[in-house]
Amino acid sequence: MATEKMVELKTDVSHSSLYNPDLAPTSLQERNWGSYNFAALWVSMAHCIPTYMLSSGLIALGMNWKQAIFTITLGNLIVLIPMLLNAHPGTKYGIPFPAFARASFGTLGANIPALLRAGVACGWFGINAFIGGTAVNNFLIALFPAWKNFGGDIIIAGLSLPAMITFIGFLALNILLAYKGMNCIRKFENWAAPLVLVMTFMLLIWIVNEAHGLGPILAEKGKLDTLAKFFPVFVPSLTGMIGFWATLSLNIPDFTRFSKGQKEQMIGQAIGLPPTMTIFSVMGVVISSATVVVFGKAIWDPVDLLLKFSNPLVLAFSLFGIIVATLSVNIAANLVSPANDFSNIAPKRISFKTGVLMTGVFAVLMMPWKLLSDPSVYIFNWLNVYSGFLGPIAAIMIADYFVLRKTELNLEDLYKEQGDYTYSRGVNVMAVIALAVGVGIALIGKIVPSLAWLFNYAWFVGFGASFITYIILMKIASAQEDVAVLEE
Structure with a gap:
C-alpha cells in the first residue's frame, strides 16, 4: 500500500457540473506534504481546548486519572484505523472527501x-x-x-452583548485565515503546534505546584471505584472518544490529497494522532484532577481555570495560548471539510470560499454555547449522537473502496454526470439503504430505553451494520446485473 503509484487526472473534465478547481484532483506537483506536515497537523489539532475538555470531562464524570487515560488512548488507537484507510484514496488519487464519496454513494448521492x-x-x-x-x-x-457591562442587560440568544461580539469576531478571524488557502493553513499549523504544547505544560506546572505535587493528585480515586460503576460510564465515553475524531476519519482525504506518498501520510498520522492525544489528555487529566485538590471540584473548562490567575500578564499570555490553539484546530478540522462539502452541492456555483462563509453562518445558528453547558451533554449526547451517523458512512466508504473495488477507482468518472458512479440518477440506492440501517441501529437506543446499550456503542454497531449490509446489497445487485446481461 505504501509504495502504490499515485494517479493523476489525464483528461479534461472541467466542463462537467461536478467539477470546480477546489474539488479537482491535486496534481503530482501539488502533493508536497511530508510526514512532519501531517504530524504537525495532528499535534496542533489534538492540542486544542475540546481535547482538554474531553479528558477533563471524564474526571468531572467521576473517573480517576488512570481510567480517563485508558479510555482516551484506546479510543484514539481504534479511530486511527479508519483514519488511515480513508486517507489512502486521498493520497493515491488526489481527491477530497466529497469526490471520494461519489464512488460509493453516487455522483449526486x-x-x-x-x-x-x-x-x-x-x-x-x-x-x-x-x-x-x-x-x-x-x-x-x-x-x-x-467591558463586562458593555451593552447593559442586552441578551442575544442567551449570550451577553460582549460575549456575542467576541464570538462573532473570533469566528470572522477563522474565516479570514481560511481564505488564505491550504498552504497558509499548513504554515500556521507548523508553528502553532509546539506553542500550544508549551502553554499547556506551563499550566500543568502551575496547578501541580498549587496542589503541592503529584502525590495528592494521583491519590484521587474518583467515584467509579467498581466495575459496575465504571462500565456504564466507560462505554459511552469510549464511543465519544471515537466520535471526537470520527469527523476527520471521513474527510482526511481533504488533507492527504496533498501528501507526497502513502508512507508520508501514514507515518505522520501514526506519530501525530495517538501519542499526541494521549500526552495532551494526560496533561488535561492531571490538571483537572489537581483542580479537585486545589479548588474542591473538577474545573473542566480551561478558560474558567485560567481566570484563577491573578497576574494580568500571565492571564494574557495564557489566553493567547488558548486563542492560538483554537485557531489551529478550527481552521484545519472544521472549515476545510464543510467548505468542500457545501461546494459539492453545486460545484459551479459554490466555491470553497463560499462554503467557508456558509459554515460560519450555520455555526452561529447552532448556538454552540448550549452544547458546552455540561460535560454529559458534550460527551454523551453531542459526540455519541453524531458518531451514530459518521460510523456508518465510514463503513460504506471503506467497504466499497477496499473490499469491492480493491482500491481501484475511475478518476475521470468521479467528475462526470454519466459514468461508472452515476448508478440510478446519480444515487447508489444500496449505499443509502445501508446508511439508513446503520444509523437506525446505532441511534434506536436513544429512543427505546431497553436498547440503550446500542446507543452506548453507537459508532461500533453503526459501522458494523452498514459495513455488512452494504457488501451484501452490492453483491446481490452485481449478481442481478450479471443475470440480466446473460439473459440479453
Whole structure:
C-alpha cells in the first residue's frame, strides 16, 4: 500500500457540473506534504481546548486519572484505523472527501454523507469559535473591567452583548485565515503546534505546584471505584472518544490529497494522532484532577481555570495560548471539510470560499454555547449522537473502496454526470439503504430505553451494520446485473 503509484487526472473534465478547481484532483506537483506536515497537523489539532475538555470531562464524570487515560488512548488507537484507510484514496488519487464519496454513494448521492459531515463540522466550528471568543472576552474584561457591562442587560440568544461580539469576531478571524488557502493553513499549523504544547505544560506546572505535587493528585480515586460503576460510564465515553475524531476519519482525504506518498501520510498520522492525544489528555487529566485538590471540584473548562490567575500578564499570555490553539484546530478540522462539502452541492456555483462563509453562518445558528453547558451533554449526547451517523458512512466508504473495488477507482468518472458512479440518477440506492440501517441501529437506543446499550456503542454497531449490509446489497445487485446481461 505504501509504495502504490499515485494517479493523476489525464483528461479534461472541467466542463462537467461536478467539477470546480477546489474539488479537482491535486496534481503530482501539488502533493508536497511530508510526514512532519501531517504530524504537525495532528499535534496542533489534538492540542486544542475540546481535547482538554474531553479528558477533563471524564474526571468531572467521576473517573480517576488512570481510567480517563485508558479510555482516551484506546479510543484514539481504534479511530486511527479508519483514519488511515480513508486517507489512502486521498493520497493515491488526489481527491477530497466529497469526490471520494461519489464512488460509493453516487455522483449526486455523495451529497448525503457530505452534508451530514458538514453539519457536524459546523457544530464543531461553532464550539471552537465560542471557546476562542470566550478567551478573548475574558482577556478584555481583565484589561478593561468595564467591558463586562458593555451593552447593559442586552441578551442575544442567551449570550451577553460582549460575549456575542467576541464570538462573532473570533469566528470572522477563522474565516479570514481560511481564505488564505491550504498552504497558509499548513504554515500556521507548523508553528502553532509546539506553542500550544508549551502553554499547556506551563499550566500543568502551575496547578501541580498549587496542589503541592503529584502525590495528592494521583491519590484521587474518583467515584467509579467498581466495575459496575465504571462500565456504564466507560462505554459511552469510549464511543465519544471515537466520535471526537470520527469527523476527520471521513474527510482526511481533504488533507492527504496533498501528501507526497502513502508512507508520508501514514507515518505522520501514526506519530501525530495517538501519542499526541494521549500526552495532551494526560496533561488535561492531571490538571483537572489537581483542580479537585486545589479548588474542591473538577474545573473542566480551561478558560474558567485560567481566570484563577491573578497576574494580568500571565492571564494574557495564557489566553493567547488558548486563542492560538483554537485557531489551529478550527481552521484545519472544521472549515476545510464543510467548505468542500457545501461546494459539492453545486460545484459551479459554490466555491470553497463560499462554503467557508456558509459554515460560519450555520455555526452561529447552532448556538454552540448550549452544547458546552455540561460535560454529559458534550460527551454523551453531542459526540455519541453524531458518531451514530459518521460510523456508518465510514463503513460504506471503506467497504466499497477496499473490499469491492480493491482500491481501484475511475478518476475521470468521479467528475462526470454519466459514468461508472452515476448508478440510478446519480444515487447508489444500496449505499443509502445501508446508511439508513446503520444509523437506525446505532441511534434506536436513544429512543427505546431497553436498547440503550446500542446507543452506548453507537459508532461500533453503526459501522458494523452498514459495513455488512452494504457488501451484501452490492453483491446481490452485481449478481442481478450479471443475470440480466446473460439473459440479453
